[in-house]
Amino acid sequence: MLDPKLLRSQLDEVAERLARRGYTLDTERFRALEARRKEIQTRTQELQSLRNSRSKAIGKAKAQGEDIQPLLDEVAELGERLKASEQALRELQAELDAFLLEIPNLPDDSVPVGEDEEDNLELRRWGEPPQFDFEPRDHVDLGAPAGLLDFEAAAKITGARFAVMRAGIARLHRALIQFMLDTHTREHGYTEVYVPYLVNRDSLYGTGQLPKFAEDLFHVEGEHDWYLIPTAEVPVTNLARDEILPDEALPQRLVCHTPCFRSEAGSHGRDTRGLIRQHQFEKVELVQFVRPGESWDALEALTAHAEAILQKLELPYRVVALCTGDLGFSSAKTYDLEVWLPGQGRYREISSCSNFLDFQARRLKARWRNPETGKPELLHTLNGSGLAVGRTLVAVMENHQDAEGRIHVPKALQPWMGGIEVIG
RNA sequence: GGAGGGAUGGCUGAGUGGUCGAAAGCGGCGGUCUUGAAAACCGUUGAGGCGCAAGCCUCCGGGGGUUCGAAUCCCUCUCCCUCCGCCA
Numbered sequence: 001m002l003d004p005k006l007l008r009s010q011l012d013e014v015a016e017r018l019a020r021r022g023y024t025l026d027t028e029r030f031r032a033l034e035a036r037r038k039e040i041q042t043r044t045q046e047l048q049s050l051r052n053s054r055s056k057a058i059g060k061a062k063a064q065g066e067d068i069q070p071l072l073d074e075v076a077e078l079g080e081r082l083k084a085s086e087q088a089l090r091e092l093q094a095e096l097d098a099f100l101l102e103i104p105n106l107p108d109d110s111v112p113v114g115e116d117e118e119d120n121l122e123l124r125r126w127g128e129p130p131q132f133d134f135e136p137r138d139h140v141d142l143g144a145p146a147g148l149l150d151f152e153a154a155a156k157i158t159g160a161r162f163a164v165m166r167a168g169i170a171r172l173h174r175a176l177i178q179f180m181l182d183t184h185t186r187e188h189g190y191t192e193v194y195v196p197y198l199v200n201r202d203s204l205y206g207t208g209q210l211p212k213f214a215e216d217l218f219h220v221e222g223e224h225d226w227y228l229i230p231t232a233e234v235p236v237t238n239l240a241r242d243e244i245l246p247d248e249a250l251p252q253r254l255v256c257h258t259p260c261f262r263s264e265a266g267s268h269g270r271d272t273r274g275l276i277r278q279h280q281f282e283k284v285e286l287v288q289f290v291r292p293g294e295s296w297d298a299l300e301a302l303t304a305h306a307e308a309i310l311q312k313l314e315l316p317y318r319v320v321a322l323c324t325g326d327l328g329f330s331s332a333k334t335y336d337l338e339v340w341l342p343g344q345g346r347y348r349e350i351s352s353c354s355n356f357l358d359f360q361a362r363r364l365k366a367r368w369r370n371p372e373t374g375k376p377e378l379l380h381t382l383n384g385s386g387l388a389v390g391r392t393l394v395a396v397m398e399n400h401q402d403a404e405g406r407i408h409v410p411k412a413l414q415p416w417m418g419g420i421e422v423i424g
Numbered sequence: 425g426g427a428g429g430g431a432u433g434g435c436u437g438a439g440u441g442g443u444c445g446a447a448a449g450c451g452g453c454g455g456u457c458u459u460g461a462a463a464a465c466c467g468u469u470g471a472g473g474c475g476c477a478a479g480c481c482u483c484c485g486g487g488g489g490u491u492c493g494a495a496u497c498c499c500u501c502u503c504c505c506u507c508c509g510c511c512a
Binding site for chain 2: 074
């Protein structure tokens with residue numbers, strides 16, 4: 001959520017910056033809501049003040065044994081007016097809150113202006129796409145024939161967009177998770193956390209999945225109002241919800257492996273082949289809570305931590321700055337890491353690293369105590385994939401294949417593979 | 425699943441329907457003392473909103489109700505704890 005004070009004081013500037021990301025802010029509506037809010041709030045508070053002072057007077061008079069009936073008559077219809085006014089204020093505030101919750105974050109000034117992913121800005125490349133003296137296969141052709149990847153079995157058990165893995169590929173998949181967790185904890189200073197995979201509504205509001213993106217989520221039926229997590233970002237970032245962290249506790253670097261569940265409601269017909277877009281996939285997520293002054297440096301560091309995984313796995317990739325039109329709802333700036341996939345002959349997103357500034361923190365009431373002022377202030381949140389495991393598996397298979405269709409395990413990963421160097 | 429007990433400021437924990445936004449302790453901050461530190465002592469210290477300010481308003485798990493007035497009474501929901509049962 002944006003700072004309501006900012007909207008009140010610099011509405012036109014805010015509207016201009018939101019327009020860059022293709023969002024039209026209804027400034028007239030906001031002005032109208034604000035004007036009414038101010039009026040009703042003032043009136044309500046006057047009535048409350050009057051009630052408070054009258055009630056105190058009654059208490060005092062009663063204590064001194066005076067006749068309180070005249071005073072009671074005086075406030076006779078005050079209660080009704082106050083109740084009506086409070087009700088009106090509540091309704092208007094709800095309307096205003098709903099309006100504010102729909103507004104995306106302001107793009108940082110360094111974000112390239114553009115409409116869609118075509119306008120994203122490539123910042124750098126690492127590694128060379130491998131040259132094969134044979135026609136490289138995609139991961140489905142590499143895994144499916146031997147049953148190492150089995151989409152038919154998954155379709156029978158559940159449906160489309162699920163996968164079954166077996167033997168060496170299942171092992172490789174698990175090794176990637178352990179490798180990522182160990183690298184981030186041992187080399188990048190992250191603390192590993194384990195969290196619930198089902199979350200309540202408050203958590204989804206906190207990180208911004210609700211109210212706007214309910215259709216992307218799986219909602220669990222039953223007595224509890226729970227949702228399957230679409231990313232570890234939700235439970236992990238919500239660790240800071242309603243907290244006031246001491247200065248010493250910052251910055252916090254958290255790494256978490258979870259499965260992720262996405263309905264993919266709007267993506268029928270896209271990426272229907274293979275592991276690229278699944279309803280269930282594993283991801284190792286990096287989350288940071290930092291002091292407000294530190295978040296831009298933290299974004300660069302976090303992105304480098306995700307890149308380190310690709311480098312160790314010898315996977316060619318490029319770093320892209322998302323343009324204003326492609327930016328996620330809560331993000332002020334996002335770097336995507338795109339890995340080279342020989343099977344598709346192009347770079348595909350494998351990690352998305354974002355600085356949310358105080359946008360999530362405001363919804364979450366995630367704060368720290370600033371030692372300079374002694375007061376609680378909003379902290380900054382960041383996250384990034386480090387990495388999406390399913391897509392990393394695809395990348396390893398396709399980039400490290402040989403003419404016989406076998407997969408060569410990258411050196412850095414071998415300690416996690418129990419001696420297996422070649423799969424297939 | 426059955427029975428009971430709870431939810432109060434950064435933390436622990438008092439609280440009779442009427443100066444209670446809330447005792448006390450801890451912690452934090454400032455000071456006295458000290459070469460310095462500790463101890464002791466003194467002072468200070470909840471969060472949020474509106475307003476240029478003075479100030480006003482809200483908040484004692486969430487929601488609703490009773491009342492001139494609710495942390496305190498009633499209803500409801502959520503969460504936590506203890507015991508029993510079941511269970512990976």
